[in-house]
Amino acid sequence: MTGFTLFDLEDIVDDRLANGDATSYTRKLAAKGMPKAAQKVGEEAVEAVIAAVSGDRKGLASETADLLYHLIVVLRLAGVPLSDVMAELAARTGRSGLEEKAARPKE
Numbered sequence: 001m002t003g004f005t006l007f008d009l010e011d012i013v014d015d016r017l018a019n020g021d022a023t024s025y026t027r028k029l030a031a032k033g034m035p036k037a038a039q040k041v042g043e044e045a046v047e048a049v050i051a052a053v054s055g056d057r058k059g060l061a062s063e064t065a066d067l068l069y070h071l072i073v074v075l076r077l078a079g080v081p082l083s084d085v086m087a088e089l090a091a092r093t094g095r096s097g098l099e100e101k102a103a104r105p106k107e
């Protein structure tokens with residue numbers, strides 16, 4: 001267990017987006033734009049799913065790390081702070097996912 005949090009990773013991503021040089025993958029990815037960064041989220045999600053269904057626990061942890069990193073890059077490119085996501089999750093506590101689903105407006 002480390003003290004490292006997703007907020008720490010968000011700070012690093014923000015720094016690289018603002019100050020990253022040619023050695024920064026974050027900066028290089030951001031330069032390709034939102035479509036490429038969003039595509040990477042999709043790719044990493046699929047890789048995490050494949051690891052999950054194949055019972056590859058180490059792979060699942062590694063692919064999930066890739067996924068969370070790329071998701072944070074996409075959030076920051078979109079101008080959405082991680083705190084908004086955490087607030088959304090916090091607002092859902094105390095209510096089951098099935099209750100939330102039942103309360104959704106009917107389409």
Ligand SMILES: N=c1c2ncn([C@@H]3O[C@H](COP(=O)(O)OP(=O)(O)OP(=O)(O)O)[C@@H](O)[C@H]3O)c2ncn1[C@@H]1O[C@H](COP(=O)(O)O)[C@@H](O)[C@H]1O
Binds near residue numbers: 012013016024065066
């Ligand atoms: N957590 C990560 C992280 N996870 C994955 N990756 C990179 O994501 C890339 C994914 O590899 P792929 O083979 O899927 O993609 P690719 O072939 O490089 O790219 P495409 O051809 O798909 O465009 C690799 O280069 C990984 O190193 C990450 N790059 C950076 N970070 C964090 O961001 C920090 C800043 O990194 P830089 O921006 O590189 O300084 C690092 O210190 C880390 O904390």
